[in-house]
Amino acid sequence: MPRRMFSIEKRVRQNLDGAVLDLQHAAIFKYEAPAALIETFRATWGVGPQGVVLPVTAPDGLLFPVEGVGEPFSAFSGPFAGGAKDFREVVYCFSQLGLDIYLLVDPTMPFNKTEALHVVDIVGDSSAQVCTSNPRAQEIVGAILGTGIDIVNETTKSTKGKLRGVIIDCVDLLPMGGRDERLELTCFCPSCEKYFNAQDPLILKHFRTFPNPWNLLLKVGSTGIGHVHNIRANSTPEDVVGLCRQKNYHTVFEDKSTSALLGHADALLEYIRARHNLIVTSIGKMFREALEGLDQQPRRIILGEGHQYDWTSGLVMDLLDNVDGSTLEYFDEVWFNPSSTEICLERMPFRSYMWARSRYYIDSFFQLAANASDPSRRTTLGLGRLPVPKLKALLHQRLNQAIAGAASGQTSLA
Numbered sequence: 465m466p467r468r469m470f471s472i473e474k475r476v477r478q479n480l481d482g483a484v485l486d487l488q489h490a491a492i493f494k495y496e497a498p499a500a501l502i503e504t505f506r507a508t509w510g511v512g513p514q515g516v517v518l519p520v521t522a523p524d525g526l527l528f529p530v531e532g533v534g535e536p537f538s539a540f541s542g543p544f545a546g547g548a549k550d551f552r553e554v555v556y557c558f559s560q561l562g563l564d565i566y567l568l569v570d571p572t573m574p575f576n577k578t579e580a581l582h583v584v585d586i587v588g589d590s591s592a593q594v595c596t597s598n599p600r601a602q603e604i605v606g607a608i609l610g611t612g613i614d615i616v617n618e619t620t621k622s623t624k625g626k627l628r629g630v631i632i633d634c635v636d637l638l639p640m641g642g643r644d645e646r647l648e649l650t651c652f653c654p655s656c657e658k659y660f661n662a663q664d665p666l667i668l669k670h671f672r673t674f675p676n677p678w679n680l681l682l683k684v685g686s687t688g689i690g691h692v693h694n695i696r697a698n699s700t701p702e703d704v705v706g707l708c709r710q711k712n713y714h715t716v717f718e719d720k721s722t723s724a725l726l727g728h729a730d731a732l733l734e735y736i737r738a739r740h741n742l743i744v745t746s747i748g749k750m751f752r753e754a755l756e757g758l759d760q761q762p763r764r765i766i767l768g769e770g771h772q773y774d775w776t777s778g779l780v781m782d783l784l785d786n787v788d789g790s791t792l793e794y795f796d797e798v799w800f801n802p803s804s805t806e807i808c809l810e811r812m813p814f815r816s817y818m819w820a821r822s823r824y825y826i827d828s829f830f831q832l833a834a835n836a837s838d839p840s841r842r843t844t845l846g847l848g849r850l851p852v853p854k855l856k857a858l859l860h861q862r863l864n865q866a867i868a869g870a871a872s873g874q875t876s877l878a
């Protein structure tokens with residue numbers, strides 16, 4: 465009797481079409497050769513990867529020189545395991561083994577030290593990451609990604625693997641903080657303010673006080689910020705107030721009447737939709753800058769967490785799936801973690817990213833590691849005030865969070 469195939473196996477096989485090996489940090493290919501990485505992937509998922517995601521930067525700097533961009537080089541910019549001298553040779557190794565190349569850029573460029581480009585929270589404090597709404601930041605990201613694209617195209621002329629896609633990592637564009645119930649959300653840098661004021665001169669005024677419309681759906685707790693993310697394209701102020709009351713977040717407001725809460729909800733939805741549009745167009749500008757003038761266009765992909773509304777990416781998932789297809793003007797595909805949500809995109813092509821909150825914890829671990837190992841950043845970010853054992857404990861905690869998020873098995877893929 466021939467071996468029977470059950471539906472779970474069929475489903476997994478379907479999903480695995482186009483499996484991609486994601487290398488989140490250059491440290492991974494610094495210490496492990498391409499062939500060994502492919503073998504590990506095969507052992508985990510039962511099939512070999514069809515493509516590989518290579519980052520074009522590391523949290524501490526560039527991996528290759530970029531004309532006109534005077535940023536520092538990463539300590540992980542080569543040489544690499546398996547004999548590759550530089551980024552170009554890593555690309556060659558993978559494409560020679562038949563893997564298509566995807567390039568990923570983290571547009572927050574944590575290595576950038578220009579404060580004028582940084583995200584700013586509502587009380588005016590700056591964070592050590594770049595705001596994607598700033599036109600200069602868009603040009604820098606475009607140049608880095610564009611240079612990476614040229615390297616891959618030149619290197620893969622005679623190899624089986626080719627450049628297939630370019631990815632912008634959107635999981636933490638708008639970091640959030642909080643203290644004593646007060647939320648410190650980003651970003652209110654001059655570029656963001658200019659945009660919001662042009663949409664509605666009154667909108668930001670609602671948020672420059674406490675409590676404010678954010679408090680409807682966010683709450684500062686002892687272990688982080690509790691948040692509600694069931695915001696959809698067609699959510700109404702009534703829906704928002706309902707969610708707020710279910711969570712008991714409304715107690716922070718002095719006037720708890722329905723009409724007062726609805727007023728806040730109205731402002732919140734206006735802000736969320738405006739923010740979504742700003743992020744979509746900013747990401748679109750980076751892709752345009754990077755892809756301008758190419759004969760063959762790789763797929764433009766954005767990486768999100770996979771919540772209905774991702775607070776730290778500013779994206780409403782089902783707005784990406786809009787009926788008129790206008791989002792497809794800016795990018796072609798979305799990757800997100802499918803296990804955290806029931807999201808089903810109908811018009812926008814998507815792929816599953818097998819990690820809880822996608823790259824959120826992974827990025828945060830590598831960023832902390834980069835900051836902790838740089839003396840000047842350690843002082844400017846206040847990490848310098850932490851005694852070494854505490855810093856080590858924090859690194860361990862972030863690493864554990866990152867590792868715990870791995871969905872490494874064929875059933876989780878199904």
Ligand SMILES: [Zn+2]
Nearest residue numbers: 595651653656
């Ligand atoms: Zn900004």
